[in-house]
Amino acid sequence: MDIVKISFLAIMTALLYALIRHIKPEIAPLVVLGGAAVVLITMAESLLDVSDSVNDMMALSGIEKENVSVLMKSLGICVVTQFAADICYDNSCSSMAAAVELAGRLGAISLAMPMLKTVAELAIGLING
């Protein structure tokens, strides 16, 4: 991941957006979306590397892979949801943003459902002694 490249790309996208917004406002969001997509694609490789390193570290500390993977997936869901919601908010589409946020939360919770079940069972076990 080249942070200089990404920063330059982000600034250029923002300038382009500011320019196009006055000339052709209907295309302006697409410019932002395109810029963001390019940034995300640039980051993807580094994200995979980071994910592998985190997995290795967690394996060393003895944490089960399934738990780490649930946490990572939830993190991914939250990042994507926030990104989508922010774009919706930028385009004054708050209802869509709220829907995306709700979907994201639901997705993350449904992913963590087996874990919640385990915790609930543990709590019942604790109460029953």
Next chain:
Amino acid sequence: MIFKKLICFCVTVVMILAVTVNAYGVNVDEYSENGLEAIGADKLSEYLSEDTKEYLEKLGCGDIDFEALLDVSPKSVFELLWNMLKGNMKEPLKALLKSTGTVLLVSTCMGFFPDDEKSKTVLNLICGCVTVICVFVPAFGSVRAAATSIGVCAAFEKALIPVLAGVVTASGNPTLALSFKGAAFAAAEFIEAFAANFALPLTGISAALGITGSMLPTLRLSAISEIIRKTVITSLGCVSGLFTAFLALKSVLASSADALVVKGVKTATSFIPVVGNSLGEAYTSVTAGLSLLKNTVGIYAVAALIVTVMPVVINLALWVFSMRVAVAVSDLLDCRVCSEILKNIAFVFSLANSILLLCTAVFIISSGLIVSVKTGG
């Protein structure tokens, strides 16, 4: 004249041979073995687990024998403690490593959303679940071990009470034996039921509420959890204090009553002509022998109780230590959700340990009281 002297000598020899009796020195080992068998103390070890028997063997007091108990050296005690520490170290240290890893992971995840409260709420829940599953689930067995140990100690105490009561009765303290039997049996029953049905479930409820509260801070469950903790701690202290005081007072009163009877017996024997004093001395010798038997059984029981709970106590203490280190790490990384959960987990271990220690203390004190009472008043 010589003939007369010879007759006198012969008569004296005949008289000596006719009136003397054979006297043998007591074989202490045989006496002790027979005594233990007679009071049923030899069956006490059946109530102990194989591990406890092995630890007692290592300590040098595998059998109920006063000489073996006398030979126990501080070195063997420290060696046993070190072995227990080494044996119980692995799991808590592994959990410390795991919890540190979890804290790092969670704080990394939280770092992605420094200002976004909505994402933080969901992630808090998931991170909490990860922490509980990674750290607490493998440790749950240790909490169960505490409950099991209390049960084992109570069963052993219930087997020990009739044995000690028997020796105490034989050694001239029937009132003490009667009061001890009733009070100690009630104490054992009550403490076991109190720990199993009140203290440990309440600890579990408090921990469950605490963990849920730290995952969902908006629910504010920590206040209820705190009340439960205080209730458990206060009631535990009260119950153990009351029982100990009750047993101690009853023992003092009963042994005083027995002392009066013994004095009466000794005074009555002193009036018997010629052999009065000898009878009194014989009575003292018998009570001294029984006192040795009683103290041997009592001290063996105390050692067995300590050895039964010590591995669990050490294990729980190590868990508390590792959880506190993990709390410090999570505080350092400002990972509040992990910190709260780990504090709750540490609390469960520390309270389970306190319950176990208090229950054992009541059992040990009730046995110790009997050991400390002077036989024959």
